[in-house]
Amino acid sequence: MTDERLLDLYRLMRRIRAFEDAAEIASQGGVAAWGLAASSKPALVRGPLHLSTGQEAVAAGVCISLQKEDLLTSTHRGHGHTLAKGANSSRMMCELFGRATGYNKGKGGSMHIADFSVGMLGANGVVAAGIPIATGAAHALKIRRQPHIVACFFGDGAANRGPFLEGLNWAQVYRLPVLFVCEDNRISATTPTDTMTAGEGVSARARALAIPSLKVDGNDVEAVDQAAARLIAEVRGGGGPRFLHAVTYRFKGHVSVDPGTYRNPEEVAAAKLAGPLRLAAGKLIARGVSQAVIERIDSEAQAEIEHALQVAEAAPWPEASAAYEDILNTGAGIWQ
Amino acid sequence: MSEKMTYAQAACLALQEAMRADPRVVALGEDLGRGGVFGQYRGLPQEFGPERIIDTPISEANIMGAAVGMALAGLRPVVEMRVIDFALCAMDEIVNQAAKNRYMFGGQGRVPLVARMPIGIWSASAAQHSQSLEAWFTHMPGLVVVTPATPQDNYGLLKASLASGDPVIYMEHKELWGLEGEVTAGKEVPLGQARRLAQGHDLTIVTWSRGVGVTLQALALPALAGIRADVIDLRTLWPWDKDAVYQSVAKTGRLLVVHEAVQASGFGAEIAASAAQETGCRVRRLGAPRIPVGYAQVLENEARLTPEKIAGAVHALLAQLH
Numbered sequence: 001m002t003d004e005r006l007l008d009l010y011r012l013m014r015r016i017r018a019f020e021d022a023a024e025i026a027s028q029g030g031v032a033a034w035g036l037a038a039s040s041k042p043a044l045v046r047g048p049l050h051l052s053t054g055q056e057a058v059a060a061g062v063c064i065s066l067q068k069e070d071l072l073t074s075t076h077r078g079h080g081h082t083l084a085k086g087a088n089s090s091r092m093m094c095e096l097f098g099r100a101t102g103y104n105k106g107k108g109g110s111m112h113i114a115d116f117s118v119g120m121l122g123a124n125g126v127v128a129a130g131i132p133i134a135t136g137a138a139h140a141l142k143i144r145r146q147p148h149i150v151a152c153f154f155g156d157g158a159a160n161r162g163p164f165l166e167g168l169n170w171a172q173v174y175r176l177p178v179l180f181v182c183e184d185n186r187i188s189a190t191t192p193t194d195t196m197t198a199g200e201g202v203s204a205r206a207r208a209l210a211i212p213s214l215k216v217d218g219n220d221v222e223a224v225d226q227a228a229a230r231l232i233a234e235v236r237g238g239g240g241p242r243f244l245h246a247v248t249y250r251f252k253g254h255v256s257v258d259p260g261t262y263r264n265p266e267e268v269a270a271a272k273l274a275g276p277l278r279l280a281a282g283k284l285i286a287r288g289v290s291q292a293v294i295e296r297i298d299s300e301a302q303a304e305i306e307h308a309l310q311v312a313e314a315a316p317w318p319e320a321s322a323a324y325e326d327i328l329n330t331g332a333g334i335w336q
Numbered sequence: 337m338s339e340k341m342t343y344a345q346a347a348c349l350a351l352q353e354a355m356r357a358d359p360r361v362v363a364l365g366e367d368l369g370r371g372g373v374f375g376q377y378r379g380l381p382q383e384f385g386p387e388r389i390i391d392t393p394i395s396e397a398n399i400m401g402a403a404v405g406m407a408l409a410g411l412r413p414v415v416e417m418r419v420i421d422f423a424l425c426a427m428d429e430i431v432n433q434a435a436k437n438r439y440m441f442g443g444q445g446r447v448p449l450v451a452r453m454p455i456g457i458w459s460a461s462a463a464q465h466s467q468s469l470e471a472w473f474t475h476m477p478g479l480v481v482v483t484p485a486t487p488q489d490n491y492g493l494l495k496a497s498l499a500s501g502d503p504v505i506y507m508e509h510k511e512l513w514g515l516e517g518e519v520t521a522g523k524e525v526p527l528g529q530a531r532r533l534a535q536g537h538d539l540t541i542v543t544w545s546r547g548v549g550v551t552l553q554a555l556a557l558p559a560l561a562g563i564r565a566d567v568i569d570l571r572t573l574w575p576w577d578k579d580a581v582y583q584s585v586a587k588t589g590r591l592l593v594v595h596e597a598v599q600a601s602g603f604g605a606e607i608a609a610s611a612a613q614e615t616g617c618r619v620r621r622l623g624a625p626r627i628p629v630g631y632a633q634v635l636e637n638e639a640r641l642t643p644e645k646i647a648g649a650v651h652a653l654l655a656q657l658h
Binding site: 071073102103104105106107108112114115116117121122124125126129131132133134135136137138139140141143144150162163166167169170173325326327328329330 | 388411438440
């Protein structure tokens with residue numbers, strides 16, 4: 001891998017981290033730390049905020065090999081996937097703030113973040129629900145003879161739901177252009193996944209359906225990139241579905257208000273030391289990239305997200321009448 | 337020019353025309369490769385091939401979910417759920433995904449799909465193949481609900497549903513598949529517009545699907561001789577034709593809603609309450625008792641809508657004081 005590509009991956013991961021750190025502060029009743037509102041103000045990001053802190057290498061390492069026209073479905077933890085697919089951080093933050101200028105006009109929030117203009121078909125509030133949708137989108141691409149593919153992100157918990165099995169079987173039966181990515185943070189909401197998953201785990205389930213799979217260290221962005229690039233090339237080449245199993249770690253609780261006390265603090269501390277940003281920065285230094293270059297990337301990411309916060313706080317709220325729009329055309333506005 | 341055909345053939349003709357006109361229209365579901373379990377896709381696999389008439393695994397959640405993905409990626413899928421009872425295996429995909437997509441993502445995506453899910457008692461098929469669950473779907477923002485009662489309407493409403501651009505829950509009735517009638521190709525039947533079948537001043541009867549035929553049989557019974565009813569086939573349950581219902585009850589002052597579904601919390605309650613609130617009319621509902629449909633004939637009959645039950649409900653309404 002070239003230094004340039006690793007720098008790109010690091011930059012992307014740093015932008016994701018900065019975005020989520022800022023969103024977390026904004027969800028806690030203000031963004032004082034960012035020099036904006038006083039912390040006595042009500043939370044600027046309302047409701048559940050599912051952070052992917054610590055998992056950035058999977059989003060970055062997969063999406064760097066995707067093209068704009070490729071499609072993507074995500075989980076309830078979708079900020080990283082959305083940024084990595086090419087969404088604009090300010091419009092994303094506007095959506096988290098519930099503003100009319102957000103990607104979803106304030107109707108979706110964090111859990112439904114999406115940017116269809118870059119093929120990001122949405123985060124989803126239901127575990128495993130994106131899998132059949134990704135499968136159908138891949139089926140449509142095949143029927144329409146479009147040369148694109150679909151990347152389908154889901155977590156380890158999703159592998160215990162029926163749509164996982166149904167979607168994988170379907171994709172393999174019709175040889176569809178879809179890359180399944182299990183972003184395995186090893187915990188299903190607040191319960192260790194291995195305590196409730198029979199057999200050898202998710203890759204084994206893919207292999208049982210004869211879907212070729214690779215398992216990688218999901219904290220090592222180079223490893224994710226290399227494996228994903230190979231699998232994506234195979235999918236693009238018409239080989240049918242592929243499965244990437246990336247083992248990573250979630251630094252935070254299930255949602256931003258969850259302190260994650262059910263986890264061993266030593267395990268969390270160790271995971272943070274081995275986190276994807278530290279790992280990538282260490283590799284860059286070892287290759288002779290200067291600390292100054294890395295710090296510049298960090299401060300650029302910080303500046304981008306501070307700008308996003310300013311844009312979002314100044315952005316207008318939706319009109320109440322917008323609550324009645326985007327439902328149906330058939331009888332819309334008459335039958336509410 | 338019209339042609340005599342069955343309710344199943346009429347839908348098949350509508351789909352064939354839509355598929356010829358628009359390469360984005362595809363159909364997917366179990367056993368479609370052999371023309372559908374009721375023959376409602378007969379001939380289409382031969383004409384359009386397995387790429388557009390897609391024979392799927394027994395995988396209802398993925399059939400519905402894939403249709404959502406297909407719609408988002410530019411197709412106009414027709415989903416076959418076989419019987420509405422099996423659609424319960426795909427409720428997340430219908431309620432949380434298809435119905436919510438456009439709203440939740442601020443209009444970025446559209447889900448133009450038609451999900452065919454046959455309702456109604458299918459004789460001797462018992463509790464898991466005989467339900468009428470229209471109220472579940474009329475309750476859900478984001479869905480259109482359509483219930484054709486005749487071959488002509490099954491042709492015209494399916495065409496309109498395919499053209500609507502919204503997620504449409506399209507409910508054919510299992511015991512209407514063989515019903516014959518004249519069908520004029522090209523004749524449009526707009527969504528949201530009821531059809532008046534008879535005119536009268538004594539009461540208004542609102543019904544749909546198989547309830548239409550049973551109501552007409554009831555009005556021919558000696559027990560109802562001399563009683564003149566306005567009979568309205570709603571055809572579309574969401575959006576439903578409030579104007580047609582309100583105008584009629586403004587004239588008759590009495591409303592009877594007749595449906596095959598369980599009466600408790602049925603869609604009849606919505607019509608009755610809305611009409612009473614709007615016009616002050618007297619209302620009565622006739623639906624099934626709150627029992628699963630039984631296998632033995634005597635048990636099944638308890639759940640079945642009959643002309644005699646309708647006649648009884650008409651007399652009860654006419655005798656009802658304010």
